[in-house]
Amino acid sequence: MGDMFVCGEPEMDVLSVTNPEEQVLKKIRNDPTNVPLSEALQIVRTIAHKTGSETVLIDESEGRILSEPIHTSSDLPCFTCPIEPGKQIPRNNDDFKKNELIFPEGWMIRTQDIPILASLGKIRIKVRKKPVIGIISTGKELVPAESIPKPGEVREVNSHLIATFCRRQGAIPMQYGIVHDDFQELENLLMEASDECDAIIVSGGSNRDQNDITAQVVRSLGKVYTEGISFAPDKRTTIGKIGMVLVIGLPGHPSATFMVLTLVVVHLLRAMKGAPCQRFYKKEARLSDHLCSNPQSDRYIRVRLIGDMASPVFGKSGLIHMLYHSDGMVRVPAGHQGYREGEWIEVMTW
Incomplete structure (x- = not known):
């Protein structure tokens, strides 16, 4: 016994x-x-x-x-009852086995991983350097968030959104301020940031009018790979490179910016750290309203979760409340017939 x-x-x-x-x-x-x-x-x-x-x-x-x-x-x-050998006594191989790989390359250390490292006597370990992400906001109407806007002016919020997102992904944000849609000013700032950062995110310089100059400036300094991505919102996303530094131009509306960060930028940031692609937490829910599709591109619709119901969150471009009231998004594939009210769908939660 x-x-x-x-x-x-x-x-x-x-x-x-x-x-x-x-x-x-x-x-x-x-x-x-x-x-x-x-x-x-x-x-x-x-x-x-x-x-x-x-x-x-x-x-x-x-x-x-x-x-x-x-x-x-x-x-x-x-005691007269039979006792199984090993009962309630943990052995050396009950937890982790000898020579077992616990943390593969690219693993992102979580809070619950710290006790494992400490139990192995690993108080200091080698990790990849956090990528430094430069952030530039563009727009003639923009003023700093702490300012009191005058008529025709708008507080700049995207750089703060992007910086917080980067921190949560284990990157170091560097904010370079606001460029008022001036080609030379943006070119100078991109050259400065490309010397100091591993990647650059430009907010608000990817719309389709004569003042949106991100793609033009990136092309003058390096190479542009794409000026649009096939999903809505928002197709107006520029991806290019200056030397060895990745440059991403995002739409100017905060809601669209957050969607592109979540669907595209997160994977680029994780790749820079050697980590696998981001996995979405998913939840099954029933639609409270119907969702139609787009014949040419995927649609990502923000939804609010209340119990097992998912309610679409719609609104005009630029309204920030859509982010506040949404808990995730639903993908409607291009050419899909859409989803009917009451149909069970898969929600990718934030």
């Missing part, structure tokens, strides 16, 4: 089975008569490990002894 320990407060008295052929508890220290059996519930696993014990007679889920004892002539308690 192997050694067994039962301990009681406050003296931490310990009883043990030392002879595998016997089922009689034998005193190890202190006086077992001072151990109330109703209190003999706490297991001292450190003692069990030190003496090579094989079994502990305890029900941890219920917090009670598994079998009522009887008493021998020596007035020591005896």
